[in-house]
Amino acid sequence: MRKDRKERSDKYYSMLNAGGVVFARLGFYKATISQIAAEAGVADGTIYLYFKNKDDILYQFMNYKSGRFFETMRQAVDGTDPADLKLRKLIRCHLKEFQNDRDMAVIFQSEVRYRRDVAPHIKDISKIYFDLLTEIIEQGQNDGILRQNLFMGLVKRFVLGAVEGVINTWVAAEGKYDLVSMADPLVDLYLGGIEAR
Amino acid sequence: MRKDRKERSDKYYSMLNAGGVVFARLGFYKATISQIAAEAGVADGTIYLYFKNKDDILYQFMNYKSGRFFETMRQAVDGTDPADLKLRKLIRCHLKEFQNDRDMAVIFQSEVRYRRDVAPHIKDISKIYFDLLTEIIEQGQNDGILRQNLFMGLVKRFVLGAVEGVINTWVAAEGKYDLVSMADPLVDLYLGGIEAR
DNA sequence: TATGAAAATGAATTGATATTCATTATGTAC
DNA sequence: GTACATAATGAATATCAATTCATTTTCATA
Numbered sequence: 001m002r003k004d005r006k007e008r009s010d011k012y013y014s015m016l017n018a019g020g021v022v023f024a025r026l027g028f029y030k031a032t033i034s035q036i037a038a039e040a041g042v043a044d045g046t047i048y049l050y051f052k053n054k055d056d057i058l059y060q061f062m063n064y065k066s067g068r069f070f071e072t073m074r075q076a077v078d079g080t081d082p083a084d085l086k087l088r089k090l091i092r093c094h095l096k097e098f099q100n101d102r103d104m105a106v107i108f109q110s111e112v113r114y115r116r117d118v119a120p121h122i123k124d125i126s127k128i129y130f131d132l133l134t135e136i137i138e139q140g141q142n143d144g145i146l147r148q149n150l151f152m153g154l155v156k157r158f159v160l161g162a163v164e165g166v167i168n169t170w171v172a173a174e175g176k177y178d179l180v181s182m183a184d185p186l187v188d189l190y191l192g193g194i195e196a197r
Numbered sequence: 198m199r200k201d202r203k204e205r206s207d208k209y210y211s212m213l214n215a216g217g218v219v220f221a222r223l224g225f226y227k228a229t230i231s232q233i234a235a236e237a238g239v240a241d242g243t244i245y246l247y248f249k250n251k252d253d254i255l256y257q258f259m260n261y262k263s264g265r266f267f268e269t270m271r272q273a274v275d276g277t278d279p280a281d282l283k284l285r286k287l288i289r290c291h292l293k294e295f296q297n298d299r300d301m302a303v304i305f306q307s308e309v310r311y312r313r314d315v316a317p318h319i320k321d322i323s324k325i326y327f328d329l330l331t332e333i334i335e336q337g338q339n340d341g342i343l344r345q346n347l348f349m350g351l352v353k354r355f356v357l358g359a360v361e362g363v364i365n366t367w368v369a370a371e372g373k374y375d376l377v378s379m380a381d382p383l384v385d386l387y388l389g390g391i392e393a394r
Numbered sequence: 395t396a397t398g399a400a401a402a403t404g405a406a407t408t409g410a411t412a413t414t415c416a417t418t419a420t421g422t423a424c
Numbered sequence: 425g426t427a428c429a430t431a432a433t434g435a436a437t438a439t440c441a442a443t444t445c446a447t448t449t450t451c452a453t454a
Contacts, residue, residue: 011431027311027312027313029226032410032411032412033411033412033413034411034412042432042433043432043433043434044412044413044433044434044435045413045414045415045432045433045434045435046431046432046433046434047413048412048413048414049431049432053412053413054412054413084392109310110310110311111311113306113307113310113311113365114224114307114308114310114311115224116224137391140391144393145392145393146391146392146393147391147392147393147394148393150391151382154363154379154382154383154386155386155391157359157362157363157366158359158362158363158383158386160362161358161359161360161361161362161363161365162354162355162358162359162362163358164358164361164362165354165355165357165358165359165361165362166351166354166355166358168310168358169354182351185348185351186351186355189351189352189355189390190390190391191390191391191392192389192390192392193386193387193388193389193390194334194337194343194344194347194352194387194388195281195342195343195344195388195389196341196342196343196344196345197344208401229440229441229442230441230442230443231441231442239402239403240402240403240404241403241404241405241442241443242402242403242404242405242443242444242445243401243402243403243404244443245442245443245444246401246402250442250443251441251442251443
């Protein structure tokens with residue numbers, strides 16, 4: 001059908017990407033259609049041939065990015081590694097993907113938390129993430145690498161919350177340092193904590 | 198001066214509070230002055246006798262809440278306790294204050310991250326928090342309770358990020374469970390990590 | 395109770411921008 | 425090269441909500 005052809009076109013992606021750029025720079029509400037159109041090098045009206053409305057641009061942007069993101073995550077984790085290494089790979093991958101696509105990072109960290117209407121979509125996103133974590137942690141417990149008496153719901157929040165905190169700081173610092181280098185020290189904290197032995 | 202009298206009045210606080218209610222419910226951009234005025238039981242125009250504009254309502258709300266929040270935090274931590282107990286008290290206090298004032302929790306967790314223009318103000322907020330954490334962690338290291346080889350910048354992000362993650366989940370769950378009960382298990386994770394010994 | 399200042403009101407103004415659509419351009423089949 | 429369909433344009437429209445301000449109400453004082 002026609003819509004498919006359109007959606008796969010270069011023009012479609014340049015608009016999607018322009019949306020990402022402008023939303024990241026100004027936030028959803030301050031971004032205007034005219035700015036997005038200008039960034040993509042098309043007329044304002046053209047946006048509406050490809051997207052239902054402004055919300056739809058954000059929605060499709062998230063959809064596209066999160067799809068690719070989780071494919072990458074899944075690949076990073078699949079395999080026969082021990083749980084602690086899987087956790088390391090997961091976090092490294094997360095930080096690497098966000099470092100390589102700062103617009104996505106900004107939008108995921110702020111719009112996602114902000115916009116309630118995007119929330120249903122986002123729930124899926126963190127669900128997939130949480131499922132990956134559940135797999136890893138349960139495997140680690142079965143192999144005796146991780147403690148048995150863990151409150152799983154809390155541990156997942158603990159892990160994801162801390163990564164997000166690290167990412168937010170990096171975003172606020174305008175990405176002036178290497179984010180990926182935080183991965184291993186962070187996982188060391190997850191595993192061993194801060195207490196002296 | 199007149200402004201002082203106004204700012205301390207009941208009406209001022211009812212408008213400030215109404216702002217909190219409506220911002221928390223709809224987010225800053227979808228909230229309207231009319232809704233805030235209605236919630237406070239005043240006319241639209243009255244808002245502008247007490248606040249410069251819509252931004253100013255949010256700004257003063259944050260200012261007021263964060264001032265009280267950090268007084269409370271400081272009190273919770275001051276004293277001669279060992280560092281791990283201080284950390285426990287800090288986290289307990291943080292969760293308790295947010296649980297007792299859900300509007301504040303929603304606004305701090307979403308608007309703060311979202312609105313760049315509020316950021317300078319917010320930097321102060323997390324700076325105070327980080328300073329408290331620095332004090333506690335350094336004390337713990339001096340007393341031999343906490344590990345020496347900690348990357349302080351990361352540890353602070355790790356701690357604050359994880360608490361915020363826990364709070365976000367609670368907010369998203371509409372506050373249906375007891376947030377404060379998460380404090381001790383969370384601090385246990387900070388201290389000992391998830392690895393088996 | 396009369397008077398004036400301070401406070402409050404809410405309808406009207408203003409500005410902004412998302413969205414539409416009549417028009418123009420582009421490309422393709424014959 | 426003509427005719428048709430598809431795509432793109434951008435000025436005009438429609439909506440919405442922040443802010444203003446002429447008018448009214450409240451309230452302290454004499």
